[in-house]
Amino acid sequence: MMDYTEKQVLQGKAVLFLGAGASYNCTDREKKRIGFTGNELLQKINEEFLGNTPNHLTLDFASTMAIQKAGRENFDLFIKELVCDFDPTNEHKLLSEFKWKAIFTTNYDEAIEKAYRENKSALQKIEKIISDNDSLQKVVVNPDKLPIIKIHGCISRPNDTRTPLVISCSDYRRHQENRSSLYQYLKECLTSDLVIFYGYGLGDNNIVGILDDLEKEGVNRTRHIWLDPFMDEMYKDYWESKNLLCKVNNLYDFLSEIKSKKDSNILSLNSFLKNDSVISKLIPSNDRPSNELETYLLKQLLYVEMNDEIKRESDNYNNDIFYRGNAHGFSWVAKNLDFQRAIERTLEVELFENFEISNQLFNFLIINGYAGSGKSVLLKRLAWNGVSKFNGNCFYLSEGATLNTKLIFELIKLIKEPIILFVDNILEHQTEILEIKNFSIKDCSKIMIVGAARSNEWNNSENILDKLNPNFFSLKDLNDFEVKNLVNKLKEFKAEGSLKELSDIDKYKFIKEKSNNQLLVTLLEATHYGQEFSEIIKDEYEGIYDRSAKDLYLSICCFHRHGLELRAGMIKRLSGINFEQFKEKFLQPLELLVTSYYSYRVNDIVYTTRHSYIAQHVFKQAFLSEMDKAQQLIKIIRYLNIGFDTDSKALDFILKGRILAEEFNDKDLAHSIFNIAQDIGVNNAFILHQRAIFEINHQNPNYELALDYLKRINSSDGYYDMRTVEHTKANAYRKIALNSSSKQDKIKYRNLSLKLLNDNIRTSNRTSMPYHTKGLVLLDEIKDCDNENDLVDIIKDFENNLSAGFKKFPYDESLTVLEHDFSDEIDNSPRAIEKIKEALRKNSDNIYIVQRYAKFYIKKNDFLEARTCMLNFLRNDVNNRAINYLMAYSYIKENESLYFQNAIKYLKKCYSPRDSNYEPKFLHACLEYIYQSEEKALKIFTDLNQSNVSPKIKNKPTHMIRDSEGNERFFDAIIVTINDQFGFVKTSKYAENIYVHKSTISNEEDWEALRPGDPLKISIWFSFRGPRAKTAIIL
Known part of the structure; x- marks a missing residue:
């Protein structure tokens, strides 16, 4: 033994x-011992650097003196020479x-x-x-x-x-x-x-x-x-x-x-593997998965069918866990605790019928919705039904698993049949999804990826999956069908809680009234009739009788409020208990509140709450004072290990100066949090930077102290982006200028700020922040300017900066708001307009003056005055894109249906096929579609759909088709295809079918009655993806 x-x-x-x-x-190579003891190293240092002094020395003293005499570089090279041949x-x-x-x-x-x-x-x-x-x-x-x-x-x-x-x-x-x-x-x-x-x-x-x-x-x-x-x-x-x-x-x-x-038996994994593979029945030959793939399928990428393990777990499963909002595992799926969603049948048709007959190799579908809308529950239900009802090759990526493309490719080649992969939180696996897509096409393998993502996260600019043009199915508020299903499920499994006392009609009414909340909130409020969500969450926290369990739950919430897991390795240091002790001591008090599973991303067991939304509420309500909150954050920071992504992200969230400025009135408490981060060795540049941001954004700011922190950052730290430091410094100078009563100080600090921002703009392509902050500084100057000649120069600088910013960051929200504020400031200043007119008379070729002048008169609907100055400019610069765009815009604003040919003529000069001037390209597509060539318009929309902008911009509909009176124009249409979410309609006016979503109908409940062939009237507007129905009226 x-x-x-x-x-x-x-x-x-x-x-x-x-x-x-x-x-x-x-x-060494001659087999001569060259290793040494500490005393022998001391003697070597003495001989090399200290003249072999006979004085009694310690290794510490000798090395310190050697470094002082020879310098750090020479001393380290000496050490390297001593040991390099070991x-x-x-x-x-x-x-x-x-x-x-x-x-x-x-x-x-x-x-x-x-x-x-x-x-x-x-x-x-x-x-x-x-x-x-x-x-x-x-x-x-x-x-x-x-x-x-x-x-x-x-x-x-x-x-x-x-x-x-x-x-x-x-x-x-x-x-x-x-x-x-x-x-x-x-x-x-x-x-x-x-x-x-x-x-x-x-x-x-x-x-x-x-x-x-x-x-x-x-x-x-x-x-x-x-x-x-x-x-x-x-x-x-x-x-x-x-x-x-x-x-x-x-x-x-x-x-x-x-x-x-x-x-x-210990060293070999083979002895642990079953003779029959998990997927034996799916493999058409006598081939077997590699040991690595077999292990992966057992633990991470699950073939979702009833097995002994799930049967055993479901027999012992506490239904309250699921009805409290915890959808971990598959026990609740096996017991059918979830209620049917309206979209479920449509998705089953799409996944298990349409996919089978599709000729497309790579298929991509996204279930999106707000946080807590039931995406994860639906995803698991579909994966389970795919195997049990439709006998599909369905695999679900379990919680904490990695998407191992090498093993997935092996799996695909083994099965030799189309497979469906279900991936929750799909934006965490973007690179791998692209690899799978490329493999699918190269290997001619038919694959369906079904992912789930929060709507707001999908619209993030860092989303690279949107270019794959997935089919979208959205989970919205509960409709009548879903409310009835939920009421019946709660009743069937005796999970009604205090709702039990109501009649079925009142139960339905209560849940219906709550159905515009998150499903998570609705579920908890339904089973705790008479209590608000925040009350329920607070009572759960206060009801944890064991103090250690309560502290542990709060630590888990501290992480999970940011969507991050708390590693068991860190919990062991926080509480002194391991996973086995956790199950033994805390399983009962935390069973309904905490989820744990093995995360292969960190090679450790991790803990989360049921949902990050719950964690946010717990953290918000748990502390009686700022001191209590600070102590909790300090305790967490002390044990964070930034070598792990979860811990590193948690540290970034906790130490954000802007957030700490909002959470702590007492500055000393916030700085004590920074101090402990410094004590454990967190990058000093990062801490100093966040201290500065804290001081700038606090309700009692200290800009001088903020600048002092920034000046102490070592600019030679190659691992820290000094451009962000310089931007913060520029912002501090701007704030000092704003709060100064001295004109000279205002000029001084604004000049310092602009110098830093100009340097930032020259070296940074990652963010629009330098352009935005520079615009704010220039806007501050405009508001304070009492010299009319300077005013024109500042306006020119502003227009130049804004134009450059939009060129690099099209549709940027912060720049759009900045332009609106600037326009309001100028348009409400007769003095400014007069100075612009005067400048225009002197120099009609300055593009920034022409732009501002034209925008002002287009806004006032004085199109003749606006076009006169623009045409004068275009005589010398006929292809200038900015002015050509304003010319087109003036015709569209004056009378689109009358002047569309003029508008198209100017819009064509505003962009080339591969540039980022998306706005004129989009307007050109809209006008082509409405007035000239549908085919040409759809080609332009196809290009726009591949553009490098966020999904939020791509999906934003605008530019409605209007009649001659300027009102919303309606077209007769016939439904071609329809499902629970959307459909396509055919109009007599346009050749291609037009997308219509159920939200276009005033009463979405009427959508369920629609069938192919039913007549509608629709109005049309456009997104980057092409024409969309804006309003649909059932006839």
Whole structure:
């Protein structure tokens, strides 16, 4: 029988922590030992830098003096020369034959790396982690990779000022900066895993300090192993007082003994796999999935059918969990606890009938809706029905899973039939979806992706999936059919709560009245009749009787209010409990409130609330004072590990200066939050930047202090974007100018602000912020300007800045608002208009003056005056796009149906096929469709649909077709196809069918009665995707 330690090592779950003693026996190529002890290193430093002084020295003192004398760069190169030829020892070679969770080391040499490179049969591939900028999470979650975490630096990065080699006390004092994630991961491993120390002595204060910190935190942890072949009884007693199991042994003998007990049942995964694959019945040949794919299908990409595990879980499932808003797992699906949505049957036809007969290889469908509308529930129901009702090849990506395209391609080739992948929160997997789409077309494999996404998130500019033109199906408020279904389900499963006392009619009325809320809110308020949602959530929180459970729930809410999971590794440090203890101690008080599952994205169990909306409400109501809130955030920050995306994002949210300025009136509390982040080694530039933003946005701002913080940021920090710092500095100068009563100070600080913003604009293409802030500064100048000659120059600068901004960021909302504010300011200033007229007389070729003058008179409907100045300009610059667009716009505004040919003539000069001048291109398509060529218009709309703008812009309808009186024009139409959400209609006027959504009908309940062939009257408007029905009237 093997003991716990041996099993942990052989299962690859143990962690190694290697000190200088592990490299002592390293040799060079001639097999001469060149490793050294701490005293030998001290002597070498003394000889090289200190003249071999006979004075008594310590390693710390000697290294500090050496750095002062020779400089950091020369000292680090000296250390590199000492260790660069270290060849691996037998111990290094032996450890490379095992799997490890991680290897930590304070050594600078690369002996371990060489051992793994030389061992061609090594079970893992080494990945070095030296600073916070190395991708710790990507290595940790990959079972084929082994993180070797060099917390004191490495000779592979000499003279890295952000992570210098740690050797002197001054190094130790700042060793955590830019290494925060390394030390936090070490503490998590020390808290949760078996760690084997080797090569250390009592002299390593850094390691002793870490163990002491854990002891102070009172964390229950595994008893770690301390190996030392020369340990005497005094040392042994000392280390065992630190809850360490001491073995007088070297690493080679220790591992050799374990290796001799190697059990093939532990090392081989094959013995755990069933003879029959999960998908045996789907594979038409005798082929089998690889072990990797089989494991993936068991844990992550689920073939959704009733099996023994789901049957067992559903038999013991507490229905209240689902009716409290928790849709984790498939037990509730198997028990049919969910009610049928109106859209469900339409989606089943689309997925399991239309997909089967479609000739299209890659098919993409999105279920969208607001947060808490029931998207995840519907997605799981469809995946389940796809197998149970339609015998489809349906696979659901489980919570916490990764979308592994390599394994999915293997799956597709094995099955040799069309497959459907269901992916919740699909925007988290954008790159993988594009890979699957490309594979589908290249391999001629038929695939359907069914994703779910929140409507507001889908409309985000970072969404690259919209270009794939998915079919959209939206979940809206509950209709009559759905309300009745919900009432019946609650009654069937005795989940009505206090609603039970009402009659069926009153139950229906109550839920119907609430149905314009989120479904989540409706469900909770229905089962807690008489209570508002916020009351229910507060009562749930206050009703957690166990104080530790309550604290834990609040910590989970602190993360999940941002949509982030809380890792078990962090919970162990927060509360001192592991997952098994959680189930034992907290399962009952938190069963209805918390969800836990294994996340393959972080290689750990994670915890969330039922929904981020609930977490937001808990966090908002939980604190009696700002002090309580600050203490909670400080506790969270102390244990965050920015090497993991969830923790890094949480830290970004928590430390946002603008949000802290809103949440804390007491500045000292906010700065105490920043202080703790600084203590754990969070990037100093980031903290100083957020402190400055906090001071600028606080109700009691201190702009001078904000500027002081910004000036202290090290501009040579290559990992921090200094452009954002300069933008914040420009904003601070603007605020100082606004609040100054001195004219000279206003001029001074605005000039400083504009200089920074101009530099920002020259170097940044990622955001419209510099253009927007520059526009605000110029608008401030316009409002304060008392010199009429200066006023014209400022207006020209403003128009120039706005034009450049729109060129790079078409339809940008902040720039659109800025233009509106500017127009109001100018249009309401007769003095400004007179000065523009005067400037125009002197220089009719200045485009910015012409633009402003023309816009003013177009707004006043004085088209002749506007066109006169524009035509004068066009004589010298006939192809100027901005003025040609204004000419077209003037004709459209005056009388579109009369002057459409003139408008089209000018619009054609405003864009080329591949540029980003989308507005004239869109107007051209609209006019072509209405008055000239439908075919030509639809080609332009096809191009616009592929444009690089956010889905929100693409889907925004505008430019309604009007009659000769300027009223909404209606066309006779016949329904061609229709489903629960939308349909297509045919008009006698246009050849192609026109999209119509059920929201175009005044009473959406009437939509359900419509059938193909039914007559309608529709009005039409346009989006980038083409013509759409605006209003539909049932005849």
